[in-house]
Amino acid sequence: MIHRYRGLIHFVAFALLSVVLLPGCREQSGEQEHIAQKKYSIYAMMKNGKEYILQTDSLASGEINPEKSGARVVPAPLYYELIVRDGRYYSIDRRKSAFVRYKIANGEFVRDTAIAITGFSSVENYNWLSRDSLMILGYDEDARKVRYVKIDVRNLSISQGIVPVPAPFGNYNWLSIGFSQFLENKLYIGYCYHTYTLDNYTTGDTIYTAILDYPQLRPQKTLKDTRSVYPGGVNTRQSHSFVTENGDFYFIACPGIALGNYPEKPTGIFRIRKSSEEIDSEYFFNISASAINNHGYGFWYIGNGKAIVRTERKGLYTGMKDHYKVPHFDFYLVDLEKQTTSRLPLPLDKGTSRQCVLVENGTVYITVNSGNEGCYVWLLNPGTGALKKGLKFSDDTEYILRLERLNDQ
Amino acid sequence: MKISKELIEKYHHGHCTDKEKAAVEDWLLNDDTDETMEWPSPEEKTALQSEMWNEIAAILPASAETPAPKAERTIMRSLWKPAIAACLLAVLGSVAYSLKQEPAPQKVISLNNSSGTENKALHEKEFTLSIAPKSNVAINSKTGIMDFCGAVLINPKEDIELTFQGTCANPAQNREKVSLKKGQNYIALNYGGNAQTGEVIVVEEGAMASLPPLVLKQLMHQFNI
Numbered sequence: 261m262i263h264r265y266r267g268l269i270h271f272v273a274f275a276l277l278s279v280v281l282l283p284g285c286r287e288q289s290g291e292q293e294h295i296a297q298k299k300y301s302i303y304a305m306m307k308n309g310k311e312y313i314l315q316t317d318s319l320a321s322g323e324i325n326p327e328k329s330g331a332r333v334v335p336a337p338l339y340y341e342l343i344v345r346d347g348r349y350y351s352i353d354r355r356k357s358a359f360v361r362y363k364i365a366n367g368e369f370v371r372d373t374a375i376a377i378t379g380f381s382s383v384e385n386y387n388w389l390s391r392d393s394l395m396i397l398g399y400d401e402d403a404r405k406v407r408y409v410k411i412d413v414r415n416l417s418i419s420q421g422i423v424p425v426p427a428p429f430g431n432y433n434w435l436s437i438g439f440s441q442f443l444e445n446k447l448y449i450g451y452c453y454h455t456y457t458l459d460n461y462t463t464g465d466t467i468y469t470a471i472l473d474y475p476q477l478r479p480q481k482t483l484k485d486t487r488s489v490y491p492g493g494v495n496t497r498q499s500h501s502f503v504t505e506n507g508d509f510y511f512i513a514c515p516g517i518a519l520g521n522y523p524e525k526p527t528g529i530f531r532i533r534k535s536s537e538e539i540d541s542e543y544f545f546n547i548s549a550s551a552i553n554n555h556g557y558g559f560w561y562i563g564n565g566k567a568i569v570r571t572e573r574k575g576l577y578t579g580m581k582d583h584y585k586v587p588h589f590d591f592y593l594v595d596l597e598k599q600t601t602s603r604l605p606l607p608l609d610k611g612t613s614r615q616c617v618l619v620e621n622g623t624v625y626i627t628v629n630s631g632n633e634g635c636y637v638w639l640l641n642p643g644t645g646a647l648k649k650g651l652k653f654s655d656d657t658e659y660i661l662r663l664e665r666l667n668d669q
Numbered sequence: 670m671k672i673s674k675e676l677i678e679k680y681h682h683g684h685c686t687d688k689e690k691a692a693v694e695d696w697l698l699n700d701d702t703d704e705t706m707e708w709p710s711p712e713e714k715t716a717l718q719s720e721m722w723n724e725i726a727a728i729l730p731a732s733a734e735t736p737a738p739k740a741e742r743t744i745m746r747s748l749w750k751p752a753i754a755a756c757l758l759a760v761l762g763s764v765a766y767s768l769k770q771e772p773a774p775q776k777v778i779s780l781n782n783s784s785g786t787e788n789k790a791l792h793e794k795e796f797t798l799s800i801a802p803k804s805n806v807a808i809n810s811k812t813g814i815m816d817f818c819g820a821v822l823i824n825p826k827e828d829i830e831l832t833f834q835g836t837c838a839n840p841a842q843n844r845e846k847v848s849l850k851k852g853q854n855y856i857a858l859n860y861g862g863n864a865q866t867g868e869v870i871v872v873e874e875g876a877m878a879s880l881p882p883l884v885l886k887q888l889m890h891q892f893n894i
Contacts, residue, residue, distance in 0.1 A: 340878050340882075434883055459820070461861070461881065494882050518881060521881060522862065579860070579870070583879065613879075
């Protein structure tokens with residue numbers, strides 16, 4: 261059916277792009293004007309399935325109706341793919357292998373402009389090299405070559421190339437890049453391999469970490485670890501790693517059904533100490549064996565050696581078929597050094613992976629989509645542990661899918 | 670014509686006119702015949718009907734369409750003359766009985782996509798399917814059960830309810846009854862892993878993004894979403 265109408269769809273897409281892009285070109289001659297200079301961006305999905313981008317200055321109180329005050333997201337679902345900075349939204353167009361910038365026009369979130377890039381089907385991981393320079397790692401549709409593209413987002417000029425991560429071998433036919441982190445002028449890339457067929461998917465036994473020099477991207481060293489599988493995850497979807505104040509790097513490995521699909525292995529936190537260039541063999545924070553006793557995925561740093569882990573609750577969901585729609589997620593506060601955990605007394609949350617924690621000026625903002633207690637931004641004071649409700653979403657909101665900083669002060 | 674106890678008795682004794690006989694036979698064979706007769710209770714009606722069927726069944730060989738000659742002779746000797754009428758009815762009845770017992774003809778459509786790369790399309794009255802490579806599907810239109818292994822995209826042309834049964838592993842445990850809305854795209858897939866028996870996942874296109882990134886990517890690529 262789709263194939264039958266492909267010609268028509270292409271024509272309509274072309275016509276729409278023409279309408280969208282042509283005025284965009286004209287605008288560029290004039291002064292670049294950002295529609296809004298709000299502080300925060302929120303991506304919400306309503307009970308009727310429609311999606312909205314909202315921009316707001318305050319998360320601490322009040323009520324918001326995404327349908328009334330948001331911009332309707334016109335392209336296909338983008339909630340796991342967006343990169344947001346300085347009032348701009350970006351993603352990769354998988355079909356066209358293009359880097360796309362979006363804009364809000366006439367109350368709709370639409371494509372602004374796009375630039376072709378080579379061999380990219382999606383974002384696996386991204387990093388901001390500077391305020392205007394973005395580096396994206398990904399691969400093409402058969403995952404044989406890992407590639408990078410660097411984009412100057414001021415003029416959308418690009419440079420691109422190959423990253424020397426070995427192609428899938430043996431029984432493996434796919435790979436995932438779970439984290440990418442610059443540490444002391446070297447690029448650390450965490451990755452793993454998969455065996456994938458249309459009815460079976462799992463992850464190889466080893467977590468690999470490639471250490472490359474930069475900017476040459478020559479391989480220096482490859483670290484291996486088998487204490488868990490599936491390091492990190494796609495970082496447009498949610499956070500899985502961070503560097504602490506003292507320069508230590510932490511990442512979470514996610515063998516649960518929603519990422520590695522190797523649930524026999526434990527979810528665990530790994531560490532690369534500053535300047536060590538090794539995964540700390542003495543350190544493994546086994547989340548599955550802790551009081552949490554479940555698999556987890558999202559991992560956010562909130563400062564002072566403390567982090568938040570978002571963990572699933574077995575028994576409340578039956579499998580991947582309802583993993584995303586049943587409220588079963590807990591947020592745990594963990595002490596990275598002492599390896600202690602404490603559950604934040606929030607309602608159970610739903611949505612398999614979400615960009616849902618934002619840390620700013622000593623306040624941790626956590627969005628929660630509860631079953632029947634509504635959708636809220638919650639405010640956590642990490643010093644006192646106090647939690648309170650902030651911005652409320654109208655009752656027709658099903659999910660808050662993203663929360664991020666849109667513009668600096 | 671009213672079907673009364675008296676008429677039925679009359680029929681049993683072979684005293685019916687052709688018209689009366691036809692009416693009784695019609696009543697016996699057809700559930701929808703005029704319900705002009707007043708029964709003290711519906712149970713009594715059903716009881717009598719089934720009693721008659723039992724009588725008919727009793728004189729029939731288990732499943733033969735025509736009675737064996739030996740049995741026929743025994744019956745003929747032991748019964749008096751009007752029983753011939755009953756016998757005729759029995760033959761008639763046996764045909765109807767067997768029709769009644771057999772389920773309506775089942776329509777099973779099966780398709781095995783042995784291609785390594787291309788999807789296969791299947792257009793049905795209620796839905797269109799796109800079957801991924803190395804996947805197979807068998808749909809029973811009567812039971813509404815769709816057996817499948819692999820991945821399938823479904824686009825219903827009307828609101829329908831289907832039971833998806835993953836046949837890659839443990840079909841009995843991998844059943845999912847889903848209400849599908851007209852015009853939406855749904856993806857049905859078997860999600861298996863190392864030690865797991867796998868599960869059947871049916872997601873609406875808009876919710877696909879919740880699947881593991883690699884699975885999502887593959888499905889979007891495969892179904893050109």
